[in-house]
Amino acid sequence: xxxxxxxxxxxxxxxxxxxxxxxxxxxxxxxxxxxxxxxxxxxxxxxxxxxxxxxxxxxxxxxxxxxxxxxxxxxxxxxxxxxxxxxxxxxxxxxxxxxxxxxxxxxxxxxxxxxxxxxxxxxxxxxxxxxxxxxxxxxxxxxxxxxxxxxxxxxxxxxxxxxxxxxxxxxxxxxxxxxxxxxx
Amino acid sequence: xxxxxxxxxxxxxxxxxxxxxxxxxxxxxxxxxxxxxxxxxxxxxxxxxxxxxxxxxxxxxxxxxxxxxxxxxxxxxxxxxxxxxxxxxxxxxxxxxxxxxxxxxxxxxxxxxxxxxxxxxxxxxxxxxxxxxxxxxxxxxxxxxxxxxxxxxxxxxxxxxxxxxxxxxxxxxxxxxxxxxxxxxxxxxxxxxxxxxxxxxxxxxxxxxxxxxxxxxxxxxxxxxxxxxxxxxxxxxxxx
Numbered sequence: 001x002x003x004x005x006x007x008x009x010x011x012x013x014x015x016x017x018x019x020x021x022x023x024x025x026x027x028x029x030x031x032x033x034x035x036x037x038x039x040x041x042x043x044x045x046x047x048x049x050x051x052x053x054x055x056x057x058x059x060x061x062x063x064x065x066x067x068x069x070x071x072x073x074x075x076x077x078x079x080x081x082x083x084x085x086x087x088x089x090x091x092x093x094x095x096x097x098x099x100x101x102x103x104x105x106x107x108x109x110x111x112x113x114x115x116x117x118x119x120x121x122x123x124x125x126x127x128x129x130x131x132x133x134x135x136x137x138x139x140x141x142x143x144x145x146x147x148x149x150x151x152x153x154x155x156x157x158x159x160x161x162x163x164x165x166x167x168x169x170x171x172x173x174x175x176x177x178x179x180x181x182x183x184x
Numbered sequence: 185x186x187x188x189x190x191x192x193x194x195x196x197x198x199x200x201x202x203x204x205x206x207x208x209x210x211x212x213x214x215x216x217x218x219x220x221x222x223x224x225x226x227x228x229x230x231x232x233x234x235x236x237x238x239x240x241x242x243x244x245x246x247x248x249x250x251x252x253x254x255x256x257x258x259x260x261x262x263x264x265x266x267x268x269x270x271x272x273x274x275x276x277x278x279x280x281x282x283x284x285x286x287x288x289x290x291x292x293x294x295x296x297x298x299x300x301x302x303x304x305x306x307x308x309x310x311x312x313x314x315x316x317x318x319x320x321x322x323x324x325x326x327x328x329x330x331x332x333x334x335x336x337x338x339x340x341x342x343x344x345x346x347x348x349x350x351x352x353x354x355x356x357x358x359x360x361x362x363x364x365x366x367x368x369x370x371x372x373x374x375x376x377x378x379x380x381x382x383x384x385x386x387x388x389x390x391x392x393x394x395x396x397x398x399x400x401x402x403x404x405x406x407x408x409x410x411x412x413x414x415x416x417x418x419x420x421x422x423x424x
Contacts (some may be wrong), residue, residue: 014400114400114407114408118398120389121225121393124390124392124393125395128393132370149392150390150393151390154390
């Protein structure tokens with residue numbers, strides 16, 4: 001779905017051929033989403049079949065350049081006009097795992113939370129360090145993408161904190177954590 | 185670059201609360217090296233601030249030993265201990281504690297003067313510290329003429345002025361907005377990249393992620409000590 005709309009968005013800016021579309025898509029989405037050239041080809045074919053794009057000249061194969069049609073532009077505008085709905089929410093494995101762990105025998109929920117927290121912090125450290133190496137001037141999509149990744153990881157961490165506090169208050173974390181001494 | 189700046193060896197802290205004994209920090213071993221930027225996280229009452237007070241020599245452990253820059257804190261007289269703190273450690277707190285009647289420069293100069301550094305030399309070092317946090321052009325401003333972020337920069341300059349290599353910070357970004365908070369993290373990061381050491385207590389994971397090590401405390405114990413991951417290793421939650 002998003003590759004399709006992504007190609008429409010790029011073609012709305014200027015006519016492009018296949019490789020330029022692949023490169024443009026990856027650049028504009030902060031390199032977060034790799035597409036292979038075959039996927040771009042087949043998507044373009046479908047867009048052409050549906051009357052949303054058309055070739056600009058007589059070039060063949062990779063040299064063939066495409067532009068948006070009137071109905072392609074309308075579909076693109078419609079896509080931008082629609083908010084992205086998170087309702088129903090996408091399946092969240094962490095949430096499901098934690099919910100099932102609560103009350104499950106032989107699961108140390110506190111340890112589960114703590115392990116998840118440590119793993120998320122490591123990921124967050126990586127995103128933060130990567131983001132520091134980016135230049136907001138020339139790599140804005142990557143900066144914005146990292147902001148998104150960082151804030152999502154932070155949201156999960158805050159949710160873990162909240163879970164711990166609630167479970168603690170309800171006496172569901174009775175088992176004390178087994179402390180591990182740090183490596184010196 | 186690998187010398188140990190701060191060390192806890194079986195260091196614990198117990199408080200008496202009426203008839204009960206409260207363990208603020210269970211016996212803990214911890215080594216923090218020059219160049220380390222360490223964040224300490226954990227719920228309220230987990231022992232974060234207690235750990236910071238022990239590391240800074242501001243509080244004595246109930247058991248065990250605290251070593252600051254090679255000095256066993258317990259073996260020092262109160263006067264020697266105060267001198268060690270002044271020379272080795274800078275503190276940054278949420279409440280800034282800049283003296284309102286002194287300019288930014290005078291605030292930064294003060295700890296050096298208290299340590300007997302001559303005025304000219306102290307002033308030179310203070311200006312250099314302000315320059316490192318890009319506040320030298322505000323040297324003559326009073327605290328109430330500065331924004332929150334600027335005041336925190338001055339506080340960091342004061343903490344890091346002169347020969348001090350260790351910064352201990354308790355929620356150093358307080359009520360600052362995100363961008364200003366990040367600027368404060370960048371300063372702590374730069375301090376450590378230059379061979380200094382910083383230990384920061386925070387509840388904010390996003391800020392903690394600036395550190396090389398993130399220590400989690402729970403009920404007075406270290407339950408995790410996360411070091412910066414090898415970027416080539418994919419981790420749970422890392423979908424990309």
